[in-house]
Amino acid sequence: TGALDLTGVSKSYGDTPAVRALDLSVAQGEILALIGPSGCGKSTLLRLVAGLERPDQGTLRVGGEVVAGTASAVPNSPNSSVGHAPVTRAQWVPPEKRRVGLVFQEHALFPHLSVGDNIRFGLDGVRRTEQDARVREVLDLVHLPHVADRYPHELSGGEQQRIALARALAPRPAVVLMDEPFSSLDESLRARVRTDTVDILRATGTTAVLVTHDQTEALTVGDRIGVMRDGVIEQLGTPVQVFERP
Numbered sequence: 001t002g003a004l005d006l007t008g009v010s011k012s013y014g015d016t017p018a019v020r021a022l023d024l025s026v027a028q029g030e031i032l033a034l035i036g037p038s039g040c041g042k043s044t045l046l047r048l049v050a051g052l053e054r055p056d057q058g059t060l061r062v063g064g065e066v067v068a069g070t071a072s073a074v075p076n077s078p079n080s081s082v083g084h085a086p087v088t089r090a091q092w093v094p095p096e097k098r099r100v101g102l103v104f105q106e107h108a109l110f111p112h113l114s115v116g117d118n119i120r121f122g123l124d125g126v127r128r129t130e131q132d133a134r135v136r137e138v139l140d141l142v143h144l145p146h147v148a149d150r151y152p153h154e155l156s157g158g159e160q161q162r163i164a165l166a167r168a169l170a171p172r173p174a175v176v177l178m179d180e181p182f183s184s185l186d187e188s189l190r191a192r193v194r195t196d197t198v199d200i201l202r203a204t205g206t207t208a209v210l211v212t213h214d215q216t217e218a219l220t221v222g223d224r225i226g227v228m229r230d231g232v233i234e235q236l237g238t239p240v241q242v243f244e245r246p
């Protein structure tokens, strides 16, 4: 098993299939870029992993742990399965208990909380001294060691983006999910923040799945690229494998 494993995962909204019997495994430390046209199911895939949607079918594992789906349960007594169908039970780990970090537009920084408190938000249950150490650690990591007491509106767009990444990394997730993370940045800033982001993910050995509609971006950041279409991953491989295909 990898950092993230999906087996036969399907999700429809009413009659609209969004993700169809999808299998995917992302290795520890790997950065996977997902591209594909609007409506092909990229966001739904991330939302399933995050626990913001429930799959209709299939199994999702994060860091080796089943977070959604069905898993065979071992019968209680040696005789209990005799003459019965195999016992299965639905498994569900809620979003806040999953080892998943999110960098989504709709999870922008809380404007009324300082940078430090934004980062502490995801560290519920961690001792205060440890929280403070983590805040320092992730702010150093994103090269913004002095901004803990500032508020989001006092930071530039690029700085806010780096804080969003710092917040996602603070709980040490098994996988970070990024949905069009650079789309709100202007052209001149985008390449720079993109490079910084990849450097930070590499430095921490963080596994990430990044959704983009931009081929250049996918090429720049992805160890592998997944091309989605109509709810399935049509092609999956290194940038060379995917883009040199006829």
Ligand code: ADP
Pocket (backbone or CB within 6 Å): 013, 016, 017, 018, 036, 037, 038, 039, 040, 041, 042, 043, 044, 045
């Ligand atoms: P992408 O991120 O690639 O643009 P989405 O995952 O957002 O694709 O959408 C996949 C399909 O599911 C599309 O047909 C979309 O219209 C549909 N869809 C997405 N979210 C919802 C929703 N909340 N309710 C109904 N249909 C949805």
Ligand code: ADP
Pocket (backbone or CB within 6 Å): 106, 107, 108, 109, 110, 121, 122
């Ligand atoms: P629900 O559990 O009801 O689906 P969420 O917790 O996903 O709600 O999100 C509620 C609101 O709080 C959303 O608008 C989201 O953008 C925001 N939000 C959730 N988590 C965070 C976070 N860690 N930092 C900042 N904003 C967040």
